[in-house]
Amino acid sequence: MKKPVLLMLATMVAVAGNVVLAQEVKREITRVTFDTYRFQNQYHMNIFVITGDGVVVTDPINAEAAAWLKKEIASITDEPIKYLIYSHSHGDHASGGTGYGDVPNVIMQQNAPEDIDLVEATERFSEQMTFSLGSKTFELTYLGPGHGNDLIAVVVRPDEVGFVVDAVSSKRLFYRDFPGANVDQWIAQVKKVESLDFDILVGGHGPVGVKRDVAQGLAYLEELRAAVLAGLKAGKSVDDLKREIKMEKYQDWEAYDSWRALNVQGMARHLTEIGAVQ
Numbered sequence: 001m002k003k004p005v006l007l008m009l010a011t012m013v014a015v016a017g018n019v020v021l022a023q024e025v026k027r028e029i030t031r032v033t034f035d036t037y038r039f040q041n042q043y044h045m046n047i048f049v050i051t052g053d054g055v056v057v058t059d060p061i062n063a064e065a066a067a068w069l070k071k072e073i074a075s076i077t078d079e080p081i082k083y084l085i086y087s088h089s090h091g092d093h094a095s096g097g098t099g100y101g102d103v104p105n106v107i108m109q110q111n112a113p114e115d116i117d118l119v120e121a122t123e124r125f126s127e128q129m130t131f132s133l134g135s136k137t138f139e140l141t142y143l144g145p146g147h148g149n150d151l152i153a154v155v156v157r158p159d160e161v162g163f164v165v166d167a168v169s170s171k172r173l174f175y176r177d178f179p180g181a182n183v184d185q186w187i188a189q190v191k192k193v194e195s196l197d198f199d200i201l202v203g204g205h206g207p208v209g210v211k212r213d214v215a216q217g218l219a220y221l222e223e224l225r226a227a228v229l230a231g232l233k234a235g236k237s238v239d240d241l242k243r244e245i246k247m248e249k250y251q252d253w254e255a256y257d258s259w260r261a262l263n264v265q266g267m268a269r270h271l272t273e274i275g276a277v278q
């Protein structure tokens with residue numbers, strides 16, 4: 001079922017043509033390993049895996065994206081889509097699962113809502129779940145509360161790919177002001193990702209990276225926390241801190257210009273809320 005690389009490239013060129021002619025949306029499929037692919041829809045990414053006994057897909061992103069991807073997968077392999085794994089239930093990643101059609105196995109974390117945009121789970125798990133299909137094993141791990149309360153990481157073996165959405169990305173600042181989140185819980189989620197064993201990091205956002213990018217993301221958060229806490233304890237205003245805490249080491253990361261000050265603001269809000277500032 002595996003087509004040679006050249007044929008895959010031809011498909012990608014055709015895909016690019018479609019984008020220009022028919023859509024305003026940037027959609028692109030790239031090959032991460034021999035059987036694991038990344039799908040980009042604008043600023044959102046998912047992975048899908050061709051196992052030899054069916055395809056495993058992840059976050060639909062939205063109905064149009066999922067329907068488009070389903071068609072593209074059919075041009076790469078004859079294998080049917082057998083599993084759909086949701087990273088978490090946030091609408092920007094998890095909407096439109098019906099676009100994949102009727103998928104026999106749908107996996108969500110225990111805390112996910114009864115249905116995610118009309119798609120119901122066939123299996124749920126609380127902490128960890130492992131299943132095999134064809135030549136691949138999928139290790140699903142709950143990351144705990146923080147960014148959402150139903151966020152999981154997916155590790156694909158033997159490809160050693162980790163698919164991690166929103167908790168941490170490769171060389172990319174954290175989302176705006178950590179909306180609605182306890183940032184210390186969020187940090188614990190990143191530590192959980194760090195504890196997993198994989199080589200290649202595919203984020204729900206940002207570029208494809210490697211495992212050590214997780215440690216860098218964690219270092220960023222811890223440095224940010226320490227700097228904001230020190231500033232608040234010294235009696236500085238949040239506006240002062242937004243100006244002063246530059247996090248220069250990270251200025252080449254994605255979203256540095258747009259989200260650095262928001263990251264400072266969100267951290268200050270969190271530290272104030274938990275009473276860390278005397």
Ligand SMILES: [Zn+2]
Nearest residue numbers: 088090148166
């Ligand atoms: Zn999210």
